[in-house]
Amino acid sequence: MPVRSAWLINRTTTDSGQSRSDTRLAPTGTMAPSGALTSVSGVVPGSKDGRYMMDALYVYGDTAGMTANVAPGRAVVQGSPAAGAYPVVLTDYTQITFDDGDANNPRVDLVLLRVYDAQFAPVSGRTEAVLEILKGAPAPNPEPQPVPEGAIALARVNVPAGASVGTGGLDWSKAVYDMRHTTVAAGGILAESWNRDSKGGYAGQYRDNASQLQRWDGARWVSYPRHIGGVAPQGALAAGEYAGQYRDEGGRLQRWDGSVWRPIVPATGWAYNNDGGYCKSTTWVEAVTDTTGPSISAQFTTPVSGAVLVTVGYFGSNPVDGAWSKMTAVIRLAGAVVLPADEQRAAQATGKNGHSVVHTFRVTGLKPHTVYTAVGAYSSSATSNNAWVDNRFIRVDPML
Known part of the structure; x- marks a missing residue:
């Protein structure tokens, strides 16, 4: 019968009494388990004055x-x-x-x-x-x-x-x-070891890695300060361990989206070009002519609200009175248009006299913690009108 006991019947009393293997297998002074019938091999930690992890x-x-x-x-x-x-x-x-x-x-x-x-x-x-x-x-x-x-x-x-x-x-x-590594009683915290590759024996086991408390989650050791709900300290994580995890990166809070770290309080997106050019297209185009910077684009990360304020502006002039130029921004995600150009979201400069114009519009319904691009778009009142645009800029501000 496979049920065996320790400290019940002595082997000297009866042939069915306690054997040496009974004593080793029975859970008396159980060490950290590595399986149903096995224990973690290792050195028992401790030093004479407590200064070191182990002298043994x-x-x-x-x-x-x-x-x-x-x-x-x-x-x-x-x-x-x-x-x-x-x-x-x-x-x-x-x-x-x-x-x-x-x-x-x-x-x-x-x-x-x-x-x-x-x-x-x-x-x-x-x-x-x-x-x-x-x-x-x-x-x-x-x-x-x-x-x-x-x-x-x-x-x-x-x-x-x-x-x-x-x-x-x-x-x-x-x-x-x-190459020594430690072992402790079941439920105890494993002391720091040089063998960092040692696996845990059960989900919920803890170890000290000399700087952090770590928990075995069934597949890997997870540092306690960055476990679910915790914020990983700076330099602790190159890649996140689950979507929604946070880390401190140079004083800025970032969130792991499953593939990359995103700023939790996104910075303003900004693009600018001060070399003038002209547009003579009556439909929206994303580049102007006769300039060193035909197009401008501002990359931005959306906040948790999925809403941003987009501001476009430029210094504009036209060859004749009554002619006009317009500038807006197209919002793209991975190259695909999610918000096209529209005159109701455009700044407009009319007439021959050069002047600065600015327009701000709100964009909602974007995916939170996602990188988008705002690309400048331009149009002219007529194909015969070389509508000049100079000092072009795009600014995207998160709405928290």
Whole structure:
């Protein structure tokens, strides 16, 4: 029967009593889970004076040569799901010695804390917990061997070609890369680890990444300050994590629309050209003739209201009295016209005497937090009338 208990019946009392695997599998002092029957392997955090995340099982070298030290500490090592999680302790400082480097190529070794259990892996013929060096294969660009089941990696050690005691050994300031990661009791907050790629064990688990509290949402770690309803601090997010998320960007609040960040309080759109040109078309055109800037356009982002005020203006004159020129703006979205030119939304300059004219009109019903473009449009009273327009501008102001 698969129902097994711990601390109920002692194995010495009856053959159906508690076994060692019963003790490991039963939820007594449950560590952070990684599955229904498995726990997160890792080092138990803590330091003597509380200044550091963890002192335990630190790998370091303090003398020239090929020998390193491993500090005492406690850890949990998950075996196979059937074997359970093994609590392991190293009670004293322990030395480990690396083989000499290959004559031609470097290699990468791993320092492991490993559990052998002949009950579940009879091929090994061993039942013990050990510190072990998993020697890598020499290569021009070496990679470490995979971490075996029933083991955790404490450090990665780079062994250069030709390294030996006779050549000065390893440069411990550069050779060791710390690979320890922490584990805590179920419901506890995982301490900062160098292994940032470790997945959470369940949705709702928390960890400290040294600067922020993060929550595992079932697929990734999400920093708590920028979780739903939070504002991400400056520099924390290149891309948003959900549509409607906000971030601080240089003191300006921005909203993630699902693909790009948009200013939550949009800036005024503006376009201007002070080189004069003329229009002789009796229908609306978006360019004038005889100028260095035939067309002008102002890009703008709509506010949450979807409403803006568009202002157009220019300095206009005509060859004869009674003739006129007009300017308005066409509103486009991704090139498509959403609001065409219309004389009721136009500024008009009539007659020979040059004068400035301005007109403002309201546009509503635009998509919030969306980039549009306002393009200048012009017309003349007759094809024979070279209607001059100068100092043209478009201004688009958000209506909040």
